[in-house]
Amino acid sequence: MKFHWFNLMPYPYLPEDFRQTHRSVWVDVDSRLYDPVKGHAIYNDYLDLLEFAADLGFDGIGVNEHHANAYGLMPSPALMAATLARRTRDVSIILLGQSIALYNPPTRVAEEMAMLDVISGGRLIAGFPVGTSMDTNYAFGANPATLRERYQENHDLIIRAWTDPDVFPWNGKFNRLRYVNVWPRPIQKPHPPIWIPGGGSVETWDFCAENNYNYSYLSFSGFKRGAQLMNGFHDRVRELGHEFNPYQASFAQQIIVADSEAEAKDSYFDHARYFFERCLHVYPGFADAPGYRTEATIRAGLKSQVGGVSSGGAVGKSFEQCVDEGFLIAGNPDQVTEQMEHMIKSLSVGHVFCLMHIGDMPRDKCEKSTTLFAEQVMPRLRHLWAEYEDHWSPKPLSETAEPRAIRQQAATGVRA
Amino acid sequence: MSMQQLTAVVREGTAPVHYFRGGAGESVLYLHHIAGMQGWEPALSELATKFDIIAPYHPGFGPSEGLDDVDNGLDLVLHYVDFLDYLGLQSVRVVGHSFGAWIAAELAALYPDRVSRLVLANPVGIWDEEIGGEDVFAQNPGKPTEVLFAEPQMRENLILRDGTVDPVEIYVQEMKDLKAAAKFLWPIPDTGVARRLGRITAPTLIVGSTADKFIPSAYAGVWKRHIPNSDIKTIVHGGHLVNLEQPSRFATVAGSWLIQP
Numbered sequence: 148m149k150f151h152w153f154n155l156m157p158y159p160y161l162p163e164d165f166r167q168t169h170r171s172v173w174v175d176v177d178s179r180l181y182d183p184v185k186g187h188a189i190y191n192d193y194l195d196l197l198e199f200a201a202d203l204g205f206d207g208i209g210v211n212e213h214h215a216n217a218y219g220l221m222p223s224p225a226l227m228a229a230t231l232a233r234r235t236r237d238v239s240i241i242l243l244g245q246s247i248a249l250y251n252p253p254t255r256v257a258e259e260m261a262m263l264d265v266i267s268g269g270r271l272i273a274g275f276p277v278g279t280s281m282d283t284n285y286a287f288g289a290n291p292a293t294l295r296e297r298y299q300e301n302h303d304l305i306i307r308a309w310t311d312p313d314v315f316p317w318n319g320k321f322n323r324l325r326y327v328n329v330w331p332r333p334i335q336k337p338h339p340p341i342w343i344p345g346g347g348s349v350e351t352w353d354f355c356a357e358n359n360y361n362y363s364y365l366s367f368s369g370f371k372r373g374a375q376l377m378n379g380f381h382d383r384v385r386e387l388g389h390e391f392n393p394y395q396a397s398f399a400q401q402i403i404v405a406d407s408e409a410e411a412k413d414s415y416f417d418h419a420r421y422f423f424e425r426c427l428h429v430y431p432g433f434a435d436a437p438g439y440r441t442e443a444t445i446r447a448g449l450k451s452q453v454g455g456v457s458s459g460g461a462v463g464k465s466f467e468q469c470v471d472e473g474f475l476i477a478g479n480p481d482q483v484t485e486q487m488e489h490m491i492k493s494l495s496v497g498h499v500f501c502l503m504h505i506g507d508m509p510r511d512k513c514e515k516s517t518t519l520f521a522e523q524v525m526p527r528l529r530h531l532w533a534e535y536e537d538h539w540s541p542k543p544l545s546e547t548a549e550p551r552a553i554r555q556q557a558a559t560g561v562r563a
Numbered sequence: 564m565s566m567q568q569l570t571a572v573v574r575e576g577t578a579p580v581h582y583f584r585g586g587a588g589e590s591v592l593y594l595h596h597i598a599g600m601q602g603w604e605p606a607l608s609e610l611a612t613k614f615d616i617i618a619p620y621h622p623g624f625g626p627s628e629g630l631d632d633v634d635n636g637l638d639l640v641l642h643y644v645d646f647l648d649y650l651g652l653q654s655v656r657v658v659g660h661s662f663g664a665w666i667a668a669e670l671a672a673l674y675p676d677r678v679s680r681l682v683l684a685n686p687v688g689i690w691d692e693e694i695g696g697e698d699v700f701a702q703n704p705g706k707p708t709e710v711l712f713a714e715p716q717m718r719e720n721l722i723l724r725d726g727t728v729d730p731v732e733i734y735v736q737e738m739k740d741l742k743a744a745a746k747f748l749w750p751i752p753d754t755g756v757a758r759r760l761g762r763i764t765a766p767t768l769i770v771g772s773t774a775d776k777f778i779p780s781a782y783a784g785v786w787k788r789h790i791p792n793s794d795i796k797t798i799v800h801g802g803h804l805v806n807l808e809q810p811s812r813f814a815t816v817a818g819s820w821l822i823q824p
Contacts, residue, residue: 284750285701292630292746432701436749438742445735 148491148531149540151207151241152200152517153399153500156193158217159507160185161425171430173216173281180217189220192510194227198234199514200503203521206540207239207272209500211344212246213279214286218426225259232267233550239541240267241500243344243363244274248294249287252322253301254329257308261333268547269334272540274363275302276344277351281429284436291438295350297321309338340539342397348444352383355395361498361539363397367427368460369473370400370490377494394497394537400490401502403477404519411477412466415505415512419475422506423461480523487528497532498539566603566611573645578629580646582619586611591656591821592647593618594663596804597687597699597748597777598708599625599740601722606806609814613822614656619646621663623743625736630743636754639747640669647677656821657765660684660806661778662744665754668790671767672759681763682817684770685778685803689785690753697776699752700745705730707737713774713802721807752778760789767793768820772801796820 161180162168169177197208210227213219221227228242240263245256264271277298283289289297300319304327307315314328333339342361345351355362362380366373377398381391401419405411461474469475476486491499503520504513566585573580583603591614593607600620610616622642623630633639643666647655657678659667664686671678690696697710708722709715719725723733747754767790771780783795796816798805806813 288750290745290749291700292742292749430701431704432698435704436700437707437738437740437745440738442735442739445738446731 148528149206149498149537150525151209151498151500152197152205153209153502154193154196154504155219156221157426157506158220161217165425166428171433172218172426172428174285174433176217194230196504196510196513197231200517201235201238203518205238207241209241209243211243214282228263232263239272240270241272242274243342244276246278246283247275247301247305248277248289248298249283252324253304254308254327257305257329260339261329261331264333264335264339265331269543270541271339272342273339274342274344280436280439281433284439285433291436294439309333334544335542340541349447350441352380356384356387356389361395361397365399370398370494371473373398374493381495392535393495393532394535394539396496397498397500398494398496399500399502401475401505402483402520403475404480404483404516404524406479408478408482416466418506418508426506480519484524484527487524491531497537571649573649577632578622580619581626582617584617586614586616588614589656590615590617590652591658594659594667596661596663597744598711598737601807604806606810606813609811610818613818624740630746636669639666640673643670644674654679656680658682658817661803662687665756668756668760671765672762675762675764678765680821681765681767682770682820683767683786685772685775686786687752687778688754688756689782690751691785694779694781696778699777700741700749705734707741710776711803713800713808717808757789763790769793769795770798770816771795772798772805774800775803777803
């Protein structure tokens with residue numbers, strides 16, 4: 148069983164009455180709410196936390212891409228992955244990912260991911276999300292009528308750019324390149340493992356099953372609601388004649404570990420409420436552009452990836468309700484271990500993205516929860532799925548270069 | 564009024580066009596708005612008392628498939644040239660409404676000899692930051708066409724037909740129509756048509772509707788400035804889908820322009 152530490156990097160200073168005074172946390176959120184001086188401290192705290200988790204023995208640390216929003220401050224996830232690649236060893240760098248339909252030409256993604264794989268010594272997991280409608284259609288202006296077609300073409304181009312050793316021309320519908328020749332090439336062959344984040348569209352299941360990609364189900368509706376969708380994926384894999392393997396599936400879960408259930412509730416739950424009430428406050432008109440979801444997915448009643456239609460689920464609920472319904476896994480280490488085991492088994496997942504920094508949680512609380520998880524929960528769940536082989540984790544070099552120590556010390560912290 | 568529901572393959576290898584044809588008289592090609600057609604609408608039925616009305620669904624709208632057959636305005640124009648050829652019509656009168664007005668204007672600019680008289684109602688395709696207009700593609704899920712009416716509840720009456728149709732099916736259809744429109748209009752409804760409007764030779768009536776939130780009626784003046792032989796009529800209290808809201812008024816305004824020689 149593998150555990151990855153993820154930080155969405157929300158902006159933690161949205162006002163108390165944000166829901167009442169602003170229509171959306173995404174797309175047209177007021178930029179005057181952002182303070183770049185506070186932002187400086189936040190980025191450094193958030194990156195420190197990812198590195199802290201790596202030190203504690205998490206298998207992977209993850210970053211992802213969002214635009215024009217206060218929900219997640221990583222418009223360029225490759226930048227974040229690059230700093231992590233230099234400051235960590237051994238741990239997988241999960242870039243989940245770059246929204247490949249947005250890059251023109253998408254050879255940019257092939258290049259940046261290859262750079263990250265080479266810098267990190269083969270530790271990269273390459274995430275290929277479609278991206279939310281807010282990010283792709285509204286913030287980046289990508290046409291929803293052709294977004295999925297473009298995603299498909301860009302995927303095909305990136306894979307060929309990584310695997311074809313020869314220079315080739317690409318005469319596509321969305322990309323025309325006379326010379327495709329990516330330098331550098333990734334260390335991992337034929338290419339880094341590919342993980343596909345999805346909210347639950349039937350087309351994504353088939354795509355993952357047919358290409359042997361990891362399906363990463365991201366939802367904030369909790370694992371109890373997620374079980375039906377995740378098992379839909381596993382069923383589809385079998386239907387298409389492939390073997391079931393829990394490591395082909397990942398699930399993102401918000402987790403709070405404290406010394407006691409009372410501490411989890413009293414000291415931590417407000418940060419989760421901040422997340423549910425402010426970070427997921429998406430104007431529904433930005434959640435689902437015409438054509439973003441296929442007709443089949445609309446008919447199946449499947450929700451968009453994040454926000455809008457599915458985001459409000461936990462708003463106004465108590466700590467106990469959030470735990471009961473699976474929005475949160477929270478409590479003392481024993482309780483969390485038990486809930487985690489139930490979640491892992493009911494979803495049949497071999498990878499969990501542990502969302503342990505939630506909303507406006509301060510660094511010290513997050514470090515405590517993360518430490519308790521790493522020391523008292525993770526070891527008791529490691530044995531799960533031991534009978535399966537994980538084909539979806541990186542294969543790094545056995546010996547990697549050591550960055551030299553930094554000579555310049557910030558002795559005083561103040562410059563003349 | 565006799566009306567036929569027909570299909571035609573206008574070019575080999577393309578998806579069939581679904582269209583209505585009814586009435587008698589001079590032929591009028593009616594090109595529908597951004598949210599499709601509600602079948603053989605009352606406004607069409609009224610126009611068909613004086614004209615031979617031909618009302619196709621654009622590729623990708625309503626029951627028509629074929630959105631993949633068209634990538635841009637030129638493809639749409641050629642699609643309608645093929646359609647006129649299929650019908651054996653050299654020159655026709657054209658009523659374009661909204662998204663359909665954009666195509667009608669392109670057709671008249673590129674093939675002036677195929678369009679004898681032209682009505683452009685609430686035409687889409689020119690963007691002016693001062694005038695602006697609501698983002699029709701960023702509306703509340705479940706009721707995405709509400710903004711196209713002068714009063715939001717008109718969607719209930721005119722699209723949901725007072726609750727007599729399945730709201731899920733209607734929603735799927737609305738999203739299909741808006742997706743097809745988005746292919747050409749995303750993210751800002753500026754198609755570059757303004758550069759070509761000077762080529763139009765057909766006498767053209769531009770119709771603006773005072774309660775249109777998507778294409779405010781101030782755009783009518785912009786269109787008139789670009790089209791040499793043109794005039795403006797304004798429909799008071801009309802929303803973007805004025806054809807559904809005020810069918811008689813719509814048919815009278817269009818019909819009295821088209822009836823002229």
